[in-house]
Structure formats: C-alpha cells, structure tokens
Amino acid sequence: MRLAHWAVNAPLRPLMAAVFAASFVLPAQAADLLTITRDALENNAELSSARFEYLSVEAAKDIAKAGLLPQINASGNVTHNEQYESQTSSRLPTEGAGVGNVSSGDDRYNTVSLSLEATQALYDEVTRREVTQAANQIDQQVYLLAATEQQLLIDVASAYFDILRAYEILEARLAQERAIGRQLEQAGEQFEVGLIAITEVEEARATFDQSRADRIAAESNLQVTFEELEQLTGQRYASIEALGDSMPVDLPEPSSRDYWVEQAIERNPLVLAQQAGIDVARSGVAIARASGLPTLQAFGNYQYGESDIDNTTGEDSSSQVGLSANLPIYTGGRTSASIRQGTYQLESSQYDFESQRRSSIQQVRSLYTQVSNDVETIEAREQAIVSNQSALEATRAGYEVGTRNIVDVLNAEQNLYNAIANYAEARYDYVVNLLSLRQQAGLLDVESIEEVNAWLTGDEVNFILPESDGNDRYENALDIGAPPQPGM
DSSP, rough: OOOOOOOTTTTOOOSSTTTTTOOOOOSSSOHHHHHHHHHHHOOOHHHHHEEEEEEEEEEEEEEHHHHGGGEEEEEEEEEEEEEEEEEEEEOOOOOEEEEEEEHHHHHHHEEEEEEEEOOOOOOHHHHHHHHHHHHHHHHHHHHHHHHEEEEEEEHOOOOHHHHHHHHHHHHHHHHHHHHHHHHHHHHHHHHTTTTOOHHHHHHHHHHHHHHHHHHHHHHHHHHHHHHHHHHHHOOOOEEEEEEEETTTOOOSSSOOOHHHHHHHHHOOHHHHHHHHHHHHHHHHHHHHHHHTOOOOEEEEEEEEHHHHHHOEEEEEEEEEEEEEEEEOOTTHHHHHHHHHHHHHHHEHHHHHHHHHHHHHHHHHHHHHHHHHHHHHHHHHHHHHHHHHHHOOOOOOHHHHTTOHHHHHHHHHHHHHHHHHHHHHHHHHHHHHHHHHHHTTOOOHHHHHHHHHHHTEEEEEEEOOOOOOOSSSTTTTSOOOSSSTTTTT
C-alpha cells in the first residue's frame, strides 16, 4: 500500500496505487450480502463442525438403542494339540524286566469347537433410560446447531457492513486530508507574502498530520474488516454491493419490546438448548437410579465340538435356552454416588437455563432500545452534516474578513468530516443492531438476510482505489468546496 506524501507547494503523490490489487481477481459483478451468506453457509468451518457434531450425537441414540435389540455372537477355534509323556520307575527291576523300567508315550490330536449365543434384553431400565437421554441430547444439539447458524448469519452481516462502514469512513478521511492539505498550502502561501504568522502555518500542519493519521487508521481498518469476511466464508471478494441511501429506517416491527422479549424466551435457540439440557441432566439422574434395578434377559446358545484324540474321531454338541437375571446387591456405594452426581448436574443445568434466559432477555431489551435510538441518531447525524457544512461556510467567510483565524477553519473542517463519518457509523449500526435483535429473538434466518439484501443498490464498492490523474487528486474523495449531502 503506497501512502500519499503532502508538502507545502508540492504536487500530491498518488494515495493508493492499488489496495489489495495483487490478491484479488475481479468477478463479473459485485457480490451481494445474500450471495456471501450462502457461501458462508456452505463453507464455514465452524458451522460444518457443528453439523457433524449433530450427526455424531444422532448416532449415539442408535448406539444406546442397540442394547435393547437382540445380540448374537459366534465364536470358534481350531486347535492342534501335542502331548509328550515320560515316566521312570524308582523300584528295583524284576527278573525279566527291562533295565530302569522306563515308559514313554506321545499323543497328537486336533480339536474343533464352535459356539453360537443369542440374548435378548427383556427388562433393562438403564439402557432404556440411556435411549431417552440420547434423544434429549439430539434435541439439545438441534438447538445448538440452529444457534451456530444464526450466529454465522449475524457474523457475516456484521463483517459485510463493517467493510462498507470502513470504506465510507475512509472516503471521509481522504476528503478531510485533502481539504486540510489545501488549507495548509494556502497558509504556506499567505505566510510567504507576510499575511499570516508562522504559528498559523504550524497549526495547519499539526491538524493535517492528525488527518493523515486518521486516514492511515481508516485504511488499516478497511483491510482488517475484509480479512474477517474471508475468514467466515473461505473466499475473497474483490467488490461488494453498497447500501442504498433510501433504506427504510423504522422502529422494529412489532414496535413492542415485550413482544421481542417473549420471542426470545420462546424461540432463542440458546435458551431452548439450555432447557433441553435440563432434560438431559434429568435423564442422567434416572439412569443412576436405574442402575440399582434388576435386569432380565432371555438367552440361547449352541455349542459344537470335534476331536480326533487317541486316533478316534468324535464330536459332541449341546444347546441351552433360558432366562437370566441380575440384581446388584452392593456396588461399593457407586449407585448412591452416581445419584448425587446426577442431582448436582441437574441443579447446575437449571441455573444455566435461568442464566441464559436472563441474558437473552437483557440483550433483547438492550438491542430494542439501541435500534430505537439508532432511528433518531441517523436523523440527528444527517442534520449534523448540514449544520457543520453551514458552520464551515460561515467560518471561512469570517476568516476571509479577519474575524476568524485558521484554527477556527481547521476545527470546522474536522467537525464536518467527523459528522460525515458519524453518519456512516449510525446507518450501519442500525442495520447490524436490527439483525442482532432478530437473532436474540430467535427470528434471524436467510429470509431476514434477503430482506436486508433488498436495501443494497447494486453499485460496486471495491477495494482498489484509482491513482490520482493530476486533475482530481482523489476520484473517491469528497469535494472540498461543496461538502457532501447525507448518503454521498
């Protein structure tokens, strides 16, 4: 990024040759908010992780349910056996007997065995409760996935409008730098002919240096906001569509704070997830209590064996059918400890729900108030531009006749461009706060994004500013002689 260099009575060097020019390839048309949102829904890493986490939790229910279904196991083995045997008698040899009375024998044979066993749980309260808990965990994960999706929607919208905000502020800072730079040039010329003191030149130079610092900060902020959008979507965009001046600026509809609070309690996915967490914890207590109950299962097995021991081939088989029951009498205090642990977790989940409920209510109330204030703030910021423009013209006139000094003019210049930047801030605050209100109320979806997307103009806002052509130093800068009206 090449920065401009100002000097008294020196031509202006180009401000920006090409911002990010080496990094982007221009598309056929600018991307709008809806297009970028869809890119994020497809490519965002955090959302993809949440989706697979949901699938993982969903599979856990099938794992738990498997304990209530028939279980069939088969096993078998083939074995080659070799036995070696040697015996020596300690008695004296008798007449005619061999020396040492030694006997030995070897035995080699093969065995084959096969076992088939089937069981069916008839009464297993622990497993049944585990299935219930798995179902509750799926419900909770559905809400958490919805919360992740809504958070992504608001993150993308915030990043999108932060870029437009940063771009408009940068334009205002460029215009401010140009205007104060001209004032500095004029002060230098007047000092050379003895019309003003050197102190006024230094005042102008100090103000110009500050405006240059403001512009540099605005450039940096624009780059940072663009990187945030790339992080959410995994893609780079050379240009996006601008927000129209005629966007509706109205109070939230319905214009009742209680309505939005009720929606937050009933539909906010984080509140619903914590509520589902209570059911998960409650089923955990039920599992702990059920661990002290008996279990009953039916079983059947079949066993087959074959061997050729002593050079004689033989086979045998057997089968069994029956019921088996198990009753834990004492487990070292595990059951009572598990019940206490589950009870504490249930209490914790209830407090987590209440905390999230209160937090959502507070955030909805605050956002409703902010959106309502934004409506009035936009109108006030718009009028502030008109007032500061008139004040600047009056101050300039006073400076020409000697009733005002250069400091007054510089302050008036800064006030005007600060008002322009503040107006941009207010407009984008309104849009983002309105979407955040819908998010906290659990009402933010792609249709909400489409609604806001209709406020875009189709005009391209890109991140490549043209070089100075020598006549108009900044094609994107605001004209110093006639400060812009709101929305320019």
